[in-house]
Amino acid sequence: MYSYNDFDEAFVRERVAQFSQQVARRIDGSLTEDEFKPLRLMNGLYLQLHAYMLRVAIPYGTLNPTQMRQLAYIAETWDKGYGHFTTRQNIQFNWPLLKDVPAMLSALADVGMHAIQTSGNTIRNVTSDHFAAAASDEIEDPRPYAELLRQWSTDHPEFQFLPRKFKIAVTGSPNDRAVVKSHDIGLRMIRNDRGEVGFEVLVGGGLGRTPMIGQVVRDFLPVADLLPYCEAIVSVYNLLGRRDNKYKARIKITVHENGLDEIRRRVEERFAQIRPEFHGHDQKLLEDIRAAFAPPAFRNAPTDAHDQFYAADPVYRAWADTNLAAHRNAQYSIVTISLKAPGTTPGDATAEQMRVMADLAERFSHGELRISHEQNVILPHVHKSDLPAIHAALVQARLGTANVGLISDIIACPGMDYCALATARSIPVAQEIATRFDELKLEHEIGPLKIKISGCINACGHHHVGHIGILGLDRAGVENYQITLGGDGTETAVIGERAGPGFAYDEIVPAIERLVQAYLANRTEPTETFLQAYRRLGLGPFKAALYPAEGAQDAA
Amino acid sequence: MSRKFTPKVVTANDLLIGDVVYLTHDDRWTREHREAELIEDEAHAQLRLLDGASQKNIVVGVYLADAKAGPDGPEPTHFREAFRTRGPSNYAHGKQVGEQPGPRQH
Numbered sequence: 001m002y003s004y005n006d007f008d009e010a011f012v013r014e015r016v017a018q019f020s021q022q023v024a025r026r027i028d029g030s031l032t033e034d035e036f037k038p039l040r041l042m043n044g045l046y047l048q049l050h051a052y053m054l055r056v057a058i059p060y061g062t063l064n065p066t067q068m069r070q071l072a073y074i075a076e077t078w079d080k081g082y083g084h085f086t087t088r089q090n091i092q093f094n095w096p097l098l099k100d101v102p103a104m105l106s107a108l109a110d111v112g113m114h115a116i117q118t119s120g121n122t123i124r125n126v127t128s129d130h131f132a133a134a135a136s137d138e139i140e141d142p143r144p145y146a147e148l149l150r151q152w153s154t155d156h157p158e159f160q161f162l163p164r165k166f167k168i169a170v171t172g173s174p175n176d177r178a179v180v181k182s183h184d185i186g187l188r189m190i191r192n193d194r195g196e197v198g199f200e201v202l203v204g205g206g207l208g209r210t211p212m213i214g215q216v217v218r219d220f221l222p223v224a225d226l227l228p229y230c231e232a233i234v235s236v237y238n239l240l241g242r243r244d245n246k247y248k249a250r251i252k253i254t255v256h257e258n259g260l261d262e263i264r265r266r267v268e269e270r271f272a273q274i275r276p277e278f279h280g281h282d283q284k285l286l287e288d289i290r291a292a293f294a295p296p297a298f299r300n301a302p303t304d305a306h307d308q309f310y311a312a313d314p315v316y317r318a319w320a321d322t323n324l325a326a327h328r329n330a331q332y333s334i335v336t337i338s339l340k341a342p343g344t345t346p347g348d349a350t351a352e353q354m355r356v357m358a359d360l361a362e363r364f365s366h367g368e369l370r371i372s373h374e375q376n377v378i379l380p381h382v383h384k385s386d387l388p389a390i391h392a393a394l395v396q397a398r399l400g401t402a403n404v405g406l407i408s409d410i411i412a413c414p415g416m417d418y419c420a421l422a423t424a425r426s427i428p429v430a431q432e433i434a435t436r437f438d439e440l441k442l443e444h445e446i447g448p449l450k451i452k453i454s455g456c457i458n459a460c461g462h463h464h465v466g467h468i469g470i471l472g473l474d475r476a477g478v479e480n481y482q483i484t485l486g487g488d489g490t491e492t493a494v495i496g497e498r499a500g501p502g503f504a505y506d507e508i509v510p511a512i513e514r515l516v517q518a519y520l521a522n523r524t525e526p527t528e529t530f531l532q533a534y535r536r537l538g539l540g541p542f543k544a545a546l547y548p549a550e551g552a553q554d555a556a
Numbered sequence: 557m558s559r560k561f562t563p564k565v566v567t568a569n570d571l572l573i574g575d576v577v578y579l580t581h582d583d584r585w586t587r588e589h590r591e592a593e594l595i596e597d598e599a600h601a602q603l604r605l606l607d608g609a610s611q612k613n614i615v616v617g618v619y620l621a622d623a624k625a626g627p628d629g630p631e632p633t634h635f636r637e638a639f640r641t642r643g644p645s646n647y648a649h650g651k652q653v654g655e656q657p658g659p660r661q662h
Binding site: 029033047048050052076077078079080081095099345417418428431474 | 573
């Protein structure tokens with residue numbers, strides 16, 4: 001894993017010292033809120049509905065056990081004993097006191113972490129595939145490139161006041177687990193005809209009020225051109241992006257209004273101009289970063305323990321079937337720890353659970369943890385013989401839920417339980433759907449199904465790319481939930497289609513149940529997933545299930 | 557024709573604690589919605605908003621929120637404001653258990 005060098009360390013410490021003074025000056029009254037707000041946002045500090053909130057970056061979702069333990073320590077010392085992992089591979093603390101934030105940032109700096117550029121109109125935390133360096137389908141570990149982008153974008157003087165926020169995601173696999181097509185820049189590693197590795201570069205993807213799938217601006221970008229090309233894109237956007245209307249300020253609108261060809265022409269022109277200024281220092285840096293991501297020394301040992309438990313223990317087998325993914329080393333597995341036990345808050349972990357996961361990573365996963373945008377935690381490198389011990393420890397910590405990729409593995413934004421922007425709650429909707437399908441004992445029968453819930457149009461809960469998406473709105477002073485169907489956040493990305501009028505808070509869970517029953521009734525066979533059935537059948541049968549009264553009226 | 561004025565309370569977040577607060581008729585900030593001053597006159601509401609907003613070293617994000625009279629004092633009328641009087645629905649944290657932001661009080 002990458003560790004901070006002296007430069008990183010000094011930079012983060014200096015920023016903590018600066019912000020500590022800014023907090024002190026806000027508290028003693030020498031800074032007004034208007035003056036302080038941009039400063040606190042630059043350091044990840046929001047004011048939400050009930051309290052301040054500190055958003056901490058987990059670059060490309062990678063954590064070591066020491067860092068995870070420090071997050072537990074912060075949660076217990078300055079918050080209410082838990083943290084919330086987000087769809088942006090960040091962690092949020094929901095209850096800090098203003099006076100404590102400098103100490104929290106200092107504690108983060110102690111383990112090479114920070115909250116810089118987790119807000120504001122800057123390049124945000126660079127996200128990546130949570131299975132990076134472990135997935136069997138991977139061309140190359142995308143994280144060294146993500147780290148290079150992190151270093152380049154952090155405090156980049158040209159890009160501190162962009163028209164709007166800017167998000168970059170990188171994947172090293174053809175199977176996109178990082179939703180790169182919904183990012184301002186999406187980078188997909190590919191091989192060209194000569195077998196060389198490079199990037200397909202997408203631009204202008206995004207969710208929010210105007211959801212768009214990213215478009216290919218460059219078919220093949222050599223690895224050595226990564227920084228100058230990204231710099232060219234952001235610099236074109238910085239000049240061309242709209243600053244007159246915040247809802248039209250993201251690069252997706254810039255691409256839409258100017259056309260992809262014009263954006264490409266300008267980017268290539270700018271790229272030609274700045275490329276000669278990159279003399280190879282970035283490539284030297286990349287080499288050093290790569291060395292920090294060297295793969296662990298994998299063990300060679302029998303895997304019988306796993307096979308025996310799998311054959312004998314149905315609870316273990318259910319967990320293994322849903323929560324394990326294929327590792328590039330056949331003796332190993334990728335373990336996804338579900339933070340979605342039915343009835344709990346998606347993405348939340350208590351300090352005690354964080355410590356359990358840190359210990360397991362240290363003992364069994366070569367000291368690595370990952371946070372997924374799906375709000376789960378991953379142990380990327382687990383020898384199969386260790387899986388039974390891990391499962392037992394997870395069950396004890398209430399982390400053994402066997403539901404990854406199933407209907408109760410729901411993504412949900414904080415919604416109106418915490419967020420000042422939200423128009424409705426999303427967490428209790430997720431809790432109730434998960435609880436209901438747990439009661440029905442149907443979830444393994446239903447199979448792969450992604451429900452994603454946002455509590456406002458900004459779509460932090462990725463509802464547009466959920467197989468079933470739920471958007472919470474305020475309709476005439478009452479919570480109302482719109483359903484979209486057929487969304488897909490992978491390499492075959494699609495924005496879901498709105499099913500019809502929304503549902504009241506107490507109608508949404510029954511509506512989802514009717515949808516799922518319609519799927520079960522209409523699928524050709526159990527292996528046809530919800531998404532496949534939707535693609536085959538279209539909206540028709542699902543709409544009929546959602547709005548039975550209207551169907552009856554039509555028939556009458 | 558402009559819309560009929562509906563009663564309001566002045567609300568904000570406490571600068572240091574972050575907790576939701578309301579302006580009382582005697583110029584205190586209270587954590588209890590029912591202790592807030594219920595403002596029934598539009599001109600007076602604007603004045604009280606200015607009074608609240610001028611206290612820049614005590615509170616942040618001052619605004620007028622709809623409210624109505626109730627048996628124990630003003631009550632919120634919109635669900636967002638109702639949530640602000642209680643705290644989140646997923647944990648027993650915040651006002652609903654008499655707890656403030658910051659570390660748990662053991």
